[in-house]
Amino acid sequence: MSKPKVFVTRPDVPQAGIDLLKEKCDVEIYDQPMPIPRDALIKGVQGKDALYCLLTDKIDKDVMDAAGPQLKVIATMSVGFDHIDINECKARNIAVSNTPDVSTDSVAELTVTLLLVCGRRIMDSANAIKNGEWIYSWSPLWLCGRGLTNSTIGIVGMGRIGQAVMKRLLPFGVKKVLYYDLFHPIKPAEDMGAQYVEFEELLKESDFVVAMCNLSEQTKELFNAKAFSQMKPTAVFVNTSRGGVVQQDDLYEALKNGKIRAAGLDVMIPEPLPRDHKLTTLPNIVLLPHVGSAEEAARIEMATLAAKNILSVLDGKPLVTPVPM
Ligand code: DGY
Numbered sequence: 001m002s003k004p005k006v007f008v009t010r011p012d013v014p015q016a017g018i019d020l021l022k023e024k025c026d027v028e029i030y031d032q033p034m035p036i037p038r039d040a041l042i043k044g045v046q047g048k049d050a051l052y053c054l055l056t057d058k059i060d061k062d063v064m065d066a067a068g069p070q071l072k073v074i075a076t077m078s079v080g081f082d083h084i085d086i087n088e089c090k091a092r093n094i095a096v097s098n099t100p101d102v103s104t105d106s107v108a109e110l111t112v113t114l115l116l117v118c119g120r121r122i123m124d125s126a127n128a129i130k131n132g133e134w135i136y137s138w139s140p141l142w143l144c145g146r147g148l149t150n151s152t153i154g155i156v157g158m159g160r161i162g163q164a165v166m167k168r169l170l171p172f173g174v175k176k177v178l179y180y181d182l183f184h185p186i187k188p189a190e191d192m193g194a195q196y197v198e199f200e201e202l203l204k205e206s207d208f209v210v211a212m213c214n215l216s217e218q219t220k221e222l223f224n225a226k227a228f229s230q231m232k233p234t235a236v237f238v239n240t241s242r243g244g245v246v247q248q249d250d251l252y253e254a255l256k257n258g259k260i261r262a263a264g265l266d267v268m269i270p271e272p273l274p275r276d277h278k279l280t281t282l283p284n285i286v287l288l289p290h291v292g293s294a295e296e297a298a299r300i301e302m303a304t305l306a307a308k309n310i311l312s313v314l315d316g317k318p319l320v321t322p323v324p325m
Contacts, residue, residue, distance in 0.1 A: 002026075004049040004314045009036045009057050013077060014296075017303030021052070024311055042066040050075065050310040056271075059084040064092060073313035075306040079103060079161075079293075080242055081323045082215040089325070096323040097309035100160060102301035103293035108164035110292045111240045114264035115153075115169075115208050118236045121145040121262075123286050145262075146207065146234065148172040154206030155179045156222070157213025157241060158186045158194065165210060166192055178202045182218060203230040208238065215242035223247065228254035235260045240292045243269040248279065255282050266292050 006025045008018065012033040021027045030036045030044055035056035045051055045067040053059055055078040064071060064085075073095040074084060081098045089096045117123060125143050128134050136142075151174055155162045158179040166177050166189060177194045179186070180202045190196070199222075203209060209231060213219045223237070224247035231237070237260055239246055248269060254260050264286040268279070271290055279285055293299065309319050 005047060006050040006052055006310060007044045007048040008052040009041060009044070010034075010054055013052070013054075014300045014303035016300050017052075017077070017307040020304055020307040021310065025050070025314065045071070049073070050314060052077070052306055052310060053084075054078060055080055055083050057083060061085060061088050064088060064094065073097070073310050073319070075309040077302045077306040079107075080214065082242060082244070084323075086323060086325055095309075095313045095319050096325070097306065097319045097321050098323050099302040099305045100321055102305055103298045104160050104164045106295045106298040107161050107240055107292040108168055110266060110288075111161070111165045111210060111212070111238060112168050114238045114240065114266065114286060114288070115148065115210070115236065118238065118262040118264040118286055119146050119148065119151075119208065124283070146236070148174055148208070150175050151207040152205050153177045154202040154209045155189075155194070156199070156202065156209065156211050157181055157219075158184070158189045159212065159214075161240075162210075162212040163189050163192070165212060166194060178205060181213070199227075200230055203227055204232070206235060207232065208236045211237070211239040211241050211245050213241055213245060215244040219245045221245065221247040223251065225250040225253065228259050231260050233258060233260065237263040238265075239263075240266040243267040243271065252278055252282065255284050262286075264288075266290055 003026045006021050006027050008027060008029040011029050011031055028044060030040055041057060041063060045063055048067055049070055049072050051074045053076050059074060071094055075097045077099055079098055079100050084096060086096060121143050148169060149172055153169055153174050155166060158181045178197045179189055179194045180199045184196045211223060222245050228250060251263060255263055262284040266288045267290055309321060312320055
């Protein structure tokens with residue numbers, strides 16, 4: 001009997017995931033370590049039973065048409081699934097999985113790092129010596145920022161990662177954690193002491209505003225000029241979810257005109273952000289190249305979980321970690 005066919009869109013997926021697939025499937029892998037060009041994706045997916053993809057691959061109707069009616073499962077090696085047309089998958093009865101949980105700690109740690117780095121002006125401080133700006137040995141107000149102790153944190157999107165961020169912030173002695181989420185109340189967060197408030201109130205009250213929400217119709221450009229104008233002028237904004245939840249021109253203006261004090265982004269539009277993009281000219285922003293889950297152990301777990309989802313469906317079993325449809 002012939003083995004089921006799987007197409008993998010990148011060769012630099014951790015080998016453990018590929019090895020798992022190879023035990024039971026015929027695996028075809030795109031050969032360049034870069035986001036797969038559209039024509040190669042359309043060609044590669046043809047006749048496959050399963051598609052193993054990354055967040056850099058747009059999986060829409062045309063890709064599914066190209067694959068053919070035998071396509072049973074799409075597994076993305078990411079938590080986010082906004083690059084997949086879920087309604088189309090639902091209409092075609094194609095199972096879709098993501099990789100939740102296994103990168104939660106990595107992303108939460110990076111989020112807390114950005115809060116501290118931006119709040120305490122760590123990049124400015126580190127650059128000060130290299131730029132020859134350290135003139136006097138110590139100055140009372142030079143490079144002063146704001147730490148987490150006694151601050152109000154506003155978390156927008158209190159899912160697993162939002163909760164993991166909160167858990168890490170509590171030992172810093174934060175004053176309170178406010179949260180806004182389309183689905184509330186969220187009991188585990190409230191059990192830790194988080195208080196649900198409307199979005200506007202969260203913006204007005206918070207010293208640190210953290211975007212932790214999925215990108216969806218409801219959250220697209222949620223952080224726009226209106227939102228930034230409602231934040232404190234001393235507020236720090238951090239986004240480690242998806243670039244699309246922020247109206248970037250509005251963020252640029254808000255940072256340039258002192259509507260908010262600083263921002264830290266691990267996600268942006270486009271990715272990669274061009275080196276000469278206007279955001280890179282601002283002194284009060286820290287930009288990271290989408291490294292939230294960039295720990296080898298996390299990436300290996302993501303790779304194997306995506307493979308397990310495919311194998312499960314091909315074996316006639318349910319997905320291990322289904323995307324909610
Ligand atoms: C995800 O898993 O969606 C992350 O953005 C990748 O680090």
